[in-house]
Amino acid sequence: xxxxxxxxxDSPTMRQMVAFTLxxxxxxxxxxxxxxxxxxKVAGGPKMDIVVTDLxxxxxxxxxxxxxxxxxxxxxxxxxxxxxxxxxxxxxxxxKEAGATGWIMKPFNPDVLLxxxxxxxxx
Amino acid sequence: MHDGTxxxxxxxxxxxxxxxxxxxEEAGEHLAVVExxxxxxxxxxxxxxxxxxIFRSAHSIKGTSGMFxxxxxxxxxHKLETLLDLxxxxxxxxxxxxxxxxxxxxxxxxSLMEAAKSGSAIDAETVQRLTSELVVSQGVGLGxxxxxxxxxxxxxxxxxxxxxxxxxxSWSPPAWLLQRGLxxxxxxxxxxxLGTLSQVAMDTSKLPDLGAMDPEICYLSWTIQLETNxxxxxxEAVFEFVIEDSILQIEDMTVSNSESHVAKASPQHxxxxxxxxxxxxxxxxxGEILVESGVVSRETLDQALAQQKKVGQILVEQHVVxxxxxxxxxxxxxxxxxxxxSKKTDTASIRVDTAxxxxxxxxxxxxxxxxSMLSDLGSRFEMQQLPVLLExxxxxxRHTREIQERVMSIRMVPIGAAFAxxxxxxxxxxxxxxxxxxxxxxxxxxxLDKTVIESIGDPLTHLVRNSADHGLETPEERxxxxxxxVGTIRLNAFHEGGTICITVADDGRGLNRDKILAKALTQGLxxxxxxxxxDQIWPLIFKPGFSTAEKVTDISGRGVGMDVVKRNIESxxxxxSIKTVKEKGTTFTLKLPLTLAIIDGMTVRIGxxxxxxxxxxxxxxxxxxxxxxxxxxxxxELINVRGTFLSMVRLYEVFNxxxxxxxxxxxxxxxxxxxxxxxxxMVDEILGQxxxxxxxxxQNFHKVEGIAGATILGDGTVGFILDVRGILEIARRGExxxx
Numbered sequence: 130x131x132x133x134x135x136x137x138x139d140s141p142t143m144r145q146m147v148a149f150t151l152x153x154x155x156x157x158x159x160x161x162x163x164x165x166x167x168x169x170k171v172a173g174g175p176k177m178d179i180v181v182t183d184l185x186x187x188x189x190x191x192x193x194x195x196x197x198x199x200x201x202x203x204x205x206x207x208x209x210x211x212x213x214x215x216x217x218x219x220x221x222x223x224x225k226e227a228g229a230t231g232w233i234m235k236p237f238n239p240d241v242l243l244x245x246x247x248x249x250x251x252x
Numbered sequence: 253m254h255d256g257t258x259x260x261x262x263x264x265x266x267x268x269x270x271x272x273x274x275x276x277e278e279a280g281e282h283l284a285v286v287e288x289x290x291x292x293x294x295x296x297x298x299x300x301x302x303x304x305x306i307f308r309s310a311h312s313i314k315g316t317s318g319m320f321x322x323x324x325x326x327x328x329x330h331k332l333e334t335l336l337d338l339x340x341x342x343x344x345x346x347x348x349x350x351x352x353x354x355x356x357x358x359x360x361x362x363s364l365m366e367a368a369k370s371g372s373a374i375d376a377e378t379v380q381r382l383t384s385e386l387v388v389s390q391g392v393g394l395g396x397x398x399x400x401x402x403x404x405x406x407x408x409x410x411x412x413x414x415x416x417x418x419x420x421x422s423w424s425p426p427a428w429l430l431q432r433g434l435x436x437x438x439x440x441x442x443x444x445x446l447g448t449l450s451q452v453a454m455d456t457s458k459l460p461d462l463g464a465m466d467p468e469i470c471y472l473s474w475t476i477q478l479e480t481n482x483x484x485x486x487x488e489a490v491f492e493f494v495i496e497d498s499i500l501q502i503e504d505m506t507v508s509n510s511e512s513h514v515a516k517a518s519p520q521h522x523x524x525x526x527x528x529x530x531x532x533x534x535x536x537x538x539g540e541i542l543v544e545s546g547v548v549s550r551e552t553l554d555q556a557l558a559q560q561k562k563v564g565q566i567l568v569e570q571h572v573v574x575x576x577x578x579x580x581x582x583x584x585x586x587x588x589x590x591x592x593x594s595k596k597t598d599t600a601s602i603r604v605d606t607a608x609x610x611x612x613x614x615x616x617x618x619x620x621x622x623x624s625m626l627s628d629l630g631s632r633f634e635m636q637q638l639p640v641l642l643e644x645x646x647x648x649x650r651h652t653r654e655i656q657e658r659v660m661s662i663r664m665v666p667i668g669a670a671f672a673x674x675x676x677x678x679x680x681x682x683x684x685x686x687x688x689x690x691x692x693x694x695x696x697x698x699x700l701d702k703t704v705i706e707s708i709g710d711p712l713t714h715l716v717r718n719s720a721d722h723g724l725e726t727p728e729e730r731x732x733x734x735x736x737x738v739g740t741i742r743l744n745a746f747h748e749g750g751t752i753c754i755t756v757a758d759d760g761r762g763l764n765r766d767k768i769l770a771k772a773l774t775q776g777l778x779x780x781x782x783x784x785x786x787d788q789i790w791p792l793i794f795k796p797g798f799s800t801a802e803k804v805t806d807i808s809g810r811g812v813g814m815d816v817v818k819r820n821i822e823s824x825x826x827x828x829s830i831k832t833v834k835e836k837g838t839t840f841t842l843k844l845p846l847t848l849a850i851i852d853g854m855t856v857r858i859g860x861x862x863x864x865x866x867x868x869x870x871x872x873x874x875x876x877x878x879x880x881x882x883x884x885x886x887x888x889e890l891i892n893v894r895g896t897f898l899s900m901v902r903l904y905e906v907f908n909x910x911x912x913x914x915x916x917x918x919x920x921x922x923x924x925x926x927x928x929x930x931x932x933x934m935v936d937e938i939l940g941q942x943x944x945x946x947x948x949x950x951q952n953f954h955k956v957e958g959i960a961g962a963t964i965l966g967d968g969t970v971g972f973i974l975d976v977r978g979i980l981e982i983a984r985r986g987e988x989x990x991x
Contacts, residue, residue: 139308139312140278140312140315140316141274141278142271142274142275142278142316143312143315143316143319145271145274146268146271146319149271183315185307185308185311185312186308187305187308199431205431205468206430206431206433206435207433208433208434209432209433212315214311214314214315214318225432225497228431228432228433229432230432230433230434230493231434231492231493232493235315235318235319236315236318236319236320236321236326237319238268239268248438248442248490248492248493249433249434249438249493250438251435251437251438
């Protein structure tokens with residue numbers, strides 16, 4: 130069975146790019162526009178093997194989303210990677226405290242994305 | 253030396269390049285959000301939610317542009333974003349100066365985006381000037397002007413020697429390791445990818461009694477030996493996500509230690525050389541380096557740069573060329589630039605709601621079913637099945653029509669996109685002209701063809717400029733005339749029949765009849781004896797070179813433009829009309845077809861030929877009485893329609909055809925109207941109404957007076973579509989045209 134990934138980003142272009150890379154790598158990809166959307170999509174939905182989320186989003190930002198997900202039993206130990214820019218390093222700390230597994234610095238290329246995911250994804 | 257131009261770096265070493273179009277579309281939307289937001293922010297400087305929205309859009313542009321290697325955009329947006337961040341945190345307040353700077357930066361960002369899209373040169377000076385303005389406004393030292401390097405590098409790097417080394421790694425992970433979704437096994441797996449693991453020792457000393465143990469807490473630590481040809485950085489990269497929270501020691505156990513110093517020294521050397529590089533690897537301009545090293549101040553540099561002469565100026569001073577020659581060359585350059593730009597941006601895409609496409613696919617499915625039923629019926633047709641056949645034909649017609657409507661609706665987009673530029677324009681115009689203007693937009697949701705929307709932007713802009721500059725009075729003048737101090741410009745769009753109406757209305761002084769008349773007399777457009785009516789005077793402002801403005805301002809008033817407005821609108825098959833009341837204001841009404849490709853037509857017969865008359869222009873059809881007809885010298889034939897005399901055009905004469913009737917009393921007269929003028933045309937018979945697809949005459953043949961285009965009729969023959977305006981012209985001349 131293929132691995133499932135949830136991509137949360139308000140930018141359709143970013144979502145497309147991450148989804149494209151992950152789909153090619155054999156993932157079944159789910160997309161959400163922002164935190165709230167993501168929370169409602171995972172409620173009672175399929176279990177995710179990994180979550181990749183942007184931080185700056187309307188409705189509910191990435192930090193809030195990570196906190197919300199960690200409260201759910203299905204996401205207690207799920208790897209959650211945040212997409213962040215180099216200049217937003219203080220966000221990294223906030224993300225870690227919220228329970229993020231790791232981060233990917235923008236800009237990245239598909240190779241970096243897949244390598245980082247491999248790093249945190251349990252076999 | 254300042255180089256003025258610099259091509260954006262396209263460093264697309266990855267698969268993401270295919271998403272570039274999507275990026276530009278999205279970035280365009282974000283820019284619109286930023287600009288709209290900033291305009292609103294000027295009115296409500298305290299609105300934090302608004303600032304958040306603007307910030308998010310700017311942030312999105314920054315993040316995504318970096319993904320495509322548009323470092324210019326990413327860096328500039330970063331500066332913009334930093335200022336926005338200070339504003340939303342309340343560390344800086346939104347002053348008119350700040351708002352203005354932000355708006356100008358948005359413009360700059362737009363042009364950077366255009367440059368990236370078309371691959372043309374960027375205006376490096378403007379970018380640099382605004383960048384320093386943005387930095388200054390943040391109240392931060394100028395030293396931070398240096399540009400961050402963007403790293404897109406792999407995670408593993410080979411040690412400089414390439415020989416394998418043995419490292420001893422001792423690692424005590426943070427207690428919350430598991431709670432963040434991290435698994436110690438993962439780290440060993442990664443380390444294993446680097447080389448050979450040996451002697452993995454687990455320290456269980458911190459493990460509490462089973463009863464006191466929290467299964468979600470990590471109590472363990474490890475000591476590992478790793479033999480690898482990768483360097484220390486590669487090992488640290490494995491622990492990237494926990495390195496700050498772990499106790500991690502990596503010791504090089506390899507016997508000869510001298511090489512490890514080399515490995516350590518080289519990255520330092522790297523950072524030093526990095527300071528004099530810009531993000532795209534090009535050396536920094538001399539001035540930047542001087543400022544950074546503190547030799548000169550930013551102000552001195554800017555002054556020096558301002559003194560820098562353009563090459564044209566130097567050549568003129570050396571009397572090698574004349575200023576006119578330089579101006580001509582510059583104009584040529586601008587033309588080439590804009591030509592290159594329009595070429596690039598012409599390949600437009602359209603975003604379509606997937607629901608629209610799904611519906612379309614459904615319909616096509618139904619069409620295929622109907623078609624197969626018909627061909628089945630045709631293969632073994634018997635006369636008694638005629639009713640079934642007819643029923644199927646009706647179905648086919650319904651599906652075809654529905655598909656046509658759906659396909660057309662794909663091209664329909666709300667006009668709001670074309671209106672979006674006006675709040676900013678009006679704001680700038682009002683500051684420039686010292687007038688107080690409020691803009692009221694309505695009917696933004698009205699949909700029309702994408703091509704039409706793209707083409708009406710410029711004419712609308714001109715009309716709005718015209719209203720702001722000529723139509724509206726200064727605040728003092730308005731107060732003197734008992735009008736509210738703030739003038740209003742209204743833009744409205746609505747459907748009217750099969751057309752779209754767009755009105756640009758101001759509550760200004762109205763058109764000045766006497767001035768226009770006087771100007772028209774001096775230009776010889778009319779003569780004193782004509783005694784023109786108001787309705788004949790107003791359209792004079794659409795004549796080329798016509799301007800009554802007392803002084804030419806840089807907003808408008810050069811007399812070029814109104815004629816271009818009219819020409820542009822007419823080339824879209826639309827019309828412009830004017831309504832004006834002295835001291836009350838002027839309203840320009842643009843009427844445009846919903847789409848350029850299909851019209852509703854009435855098929856008429858002249859002799860054995862079929863012609864199409866645009867349905868919109870038909871008022872009525874009559875069978876005239878013989879006594880209603882008159883011939884007037886110089887005006888041709890006239891027909892009395894309920895007391896009004898209209899010119900009558902015998903179409904068979906115009907198009908040189910053999911008609912069935914030459915006596916108007918036996919034929920049928922169609923009363924056509926366009927732009928408020930009416931004409932009667934004589935045809936043999938009305939055949940019926942149908943939608944026709946317009947095929948251009950100019951593209952396939954050449955322009956023929958009185959013909960707007962051609963179409964393929966139901967029986968496969970070609971039918972011509974009447975150009976009602978052209979027919980009016982013919983009637984006005986009172987003569988038939990020999991074809």
